[in-house]
Amino acid sequence: MSEIKNIAQKYTHWLLMLLFAVAYLLPLNNRMLWIPDESRYAEISREMIQRGDWIVPHLLGLHYFEKPIAGYWLNSISQLLFGESHFAVRFASALSAGLTAWLIYWFSQRLFHSQKKAIAAAVCYLSFILVYAIGTYSVLDSMVTLWLDLTLVCFYVSLQANTSRQKLAGYALMGVAAGLGFLTKGFISLAVPVIVALPYLFYRRQLNELRYLWIALLTLLLVSLPWAIAIHLRAPDYWHYFFWVEHIQRFSGADAQHKAPFWYYLPILIAGCLPWLGLAPAALKQSWRTTSIRPVVMFLLFWLLIPFLFFSIAKGKLPTYILPCFAPLAILLGYGITELLAEKRWRVIRQNAWVNMAFGGLLLVAVLLLGSGIMGKQPLYLANDHVALALAVLCFAGWLIAGWFSYRKPAQSLYLTALCPLALGLLLGWSLPTSLINSKLPEAFITQHQQELDSSRFVFSNDVGLAVSLGWQLKRDDIQLYGVDGELAYGLADSSQTDKRVKTEDFPAWLNSARQQGNVSVVTRNKPGELPKTLPAADQMIAQQNFTLLYYRQAMSTDKAENSAGDSTGNKHE
Structure with a gap:
């Protein structure tokens, strides 16, 4: 039995890579591009290659200044590597989610000195339904989340370093990550690390660490200034538009885009925890009760809650904005779930299985009722959509079945629970009703x-x-x-x-x-x-x-x- 466990631990990395390849890479080419987001990022990058202009973004031949350049660079490189395909359009987003999961694995192992907890954290992150949805969809949020998370990981590692040389290296890498985040989505990539790091330094009474800030600022400028100057020379109005319209007006102005109430992100955070929602309270409580890791837990809570509040206060809101909150949540859940499994808390683990069975079952029934026209003014699926309807049923039946297996085999529930959204991700492209295809695709x-x-x-x-x-x-x-x-x-x-x-x-x-x-x-x-x-x-x-x-x-x-x-x-x- 011990030999089997040793073999399982030996190949755990490969199983994690297999989960990423099947869940994230396999479905990328299986569905058409959604409008307006996916077609926009595909076309901007295609025009970048066609024009040979890697400085000024264009959309339909017009200047397009809503975002900086790095995300378009990654998408353009993907198209150069894989051709003008749906896979290429979404690859950079999926790769960013995978690299973020690897970062979470590395950071968790460093924090807790446990491969099991590190694997659990990475598995939780990759299977969060919000992370999964955004990571297989062509937007910039998965990319900027990678750089934001790397910035904060570098900050914490630098804070714990024992020598000035280690601190300088850590803060230098922190500046590089912040610079890449800035080149991907702008000033928000600088604001989020600052609003997490400064309060944590106050809490730890380590404000003397600010003396190393110059090295982070220096590497940030080295990374971001060349393009910032180049775009100013080519399009002098870029920074005026990008700063005032895309940042000030979008987030706080009276005419902010995507206005929503303060509580908007609470249900998104809760739903985004699926398929781990039923375990989240017990796992978080377990992490908090372990006093030996309290400083680590406090940093992760700062990382989770302060950006959540920051984006909640902003007037303009989109579900994708709180994606950086899910990395610390995954690390906390990974620790707590591993402890619950070690203590054989099967009752709590089975409660999570019940949540997943109920979620999959309710959506399965809803699809059948809407698809048949029993609910709603007209059937969601038309007469020629019977194959799509059958596949939609399988999407949520897969969630229910994975939940059932995790109930029957609670000791293996970590991987069984992670499989809950897999059928949905793999079959979604073929399960869409014609009415939706003829509206958004x-x-x-x-x-x-x-x-x-x-x-x-x-x-x-x-x-x-x-x-x-x-x-x-x-x-x-x-x-x-x-x-x-x-x-x-x-x-x-x-x-x-x-x-x-x-x-x-x-x-x-x-x-x-x-x-x-x-x-x-x-x-x-x-x-x-x-x-x-x-x-x-x-x-x-x-x-x-x-x-x-x-x-x-x-x-x-x-x-x-x-x-x-x-x-x-x-x-x-x-």
């Missing part, structure tokens, strides 16, 4: 009508997210906007491309002129059966629920029409 519609779109001299859309998806699919950045500007408003105002956006009232006259030059396609996103009223009648109209293609064939000029008529008359005369 336009790639299928674009592919079906690629011939008409490729033959069009001008391609328009009345929705920015759809326009960006058209740019990605058609590999062209000259997609034009019909009556909207959205997140491209700043780029449009700053652009010399005056015809990039055509007002609705000007479109009929513009269309008559444009058809002299070639075919025109207008792809709209709208409610089924509804179209913008000012659109002229098209030569061909194809509607598919929320997406509609209006195709206007090239019109011959008057001279060409007369010549054609003359040739036709001459031929008849002969």
Whole structure:
């Protein structure tokens, strides 16, 4: 028996890597890109490669200043390595989640000198449903979380260092990590470590550590200044827009984006703990009761709670913002769960299994009721969606079954519980109803009508997210906007491309002129059966629920029409 345990411990690292590969890498190519987020990050990186411009971000040929550059660099490198694929678009996000899990494993082992606790922490992190969802989705939050977590780990390790040389090395690496975070998402990557580190230094009465701050600031500047200067020289208004609009207005202004109440993140944190929600209270209590690790626990609580409160106070909120809170939570749970398993607290462990069985079972029933139309005004899944419905059932049946096995075998519950979200992650791409695909995933519609779109001299859309998806699919950045500007408003105002956006009232006259030059396609996103009223009648109209293609064939000029008529008359005369 001891030999089996030794073998299991020997190959634990490989099992962890296998979990990451199957759960995170395998499903990356299995679903289309969601609009607006995924198609946006895919297209910005594609245009970066196409233009050969690795300094100024562009979206549909316009300046796009909402984020700094490092996340786009990683996505562009992924596309260079793996091609213009869904896998490449999401790879950097997944890799960042995997590297964060490895960092948690390393840090936990250093803190507790226990491989079991380190593995448990990494497993908890990779299987948190919020971490899993964001880590397999193309946004920058998984990347910036890696740099934020590395910054705080470096801070704590430097704080515990015994020699000045070790401290200097630790704070230097801390500055590098903070600089990479700044280049990924801006000033928030500097604010979060500061609001954690300073209160903790006050708590520990170690403010003398601030004398090492210069080395962190120096390496931060060495990492971030070259691009910061380059973007200023190429686009002098970048920092004004990025600082005031993207930071001050987004988080605290009266017109902050994504406004939500103070308590917004509490249910997200609770739900994001799944499939460990039932164990979280007991595991956290277990960690707190162990007085020998109290200083460590206090640091982890500072890391967890202060950013949580900071983002709760901010007016602008998105679920992805609190992702950095899940690393300390995973470390605390990893310690507590391992202790509970060692003490054979099967009752508490089985309570978590009941939570997962109830969660999987409730969602399974909800999918069946919504899919059949028993609940709701109309069925969520249409008549031709029976395969997708069956796979959706399997997604949540998998959660329920994994919970049941963890109930039956509580001693192995660490890995069995981690398998709860696996079926959902692997099958999600094929289990989506057509109604959702035709609202948020336009790639299928674009592919079906690629011939008409490729033959069009001008391609328009009345929705920015759809326009960006058209740019990605058609590999062209000259997609034009019909009556909207959205997140491209700043780029449009700053652009010399005056015809990039055509007002609705000007479109009929513009269309008559444009058809002299070639075919025109207008792809709209709208409610089924509804179209913008000012659109002229098209030569061909194809509607598919929320997406509609209006195709206007090239019109011959008057001279060409007369010549054609003359040739036709001459031929008849002969």
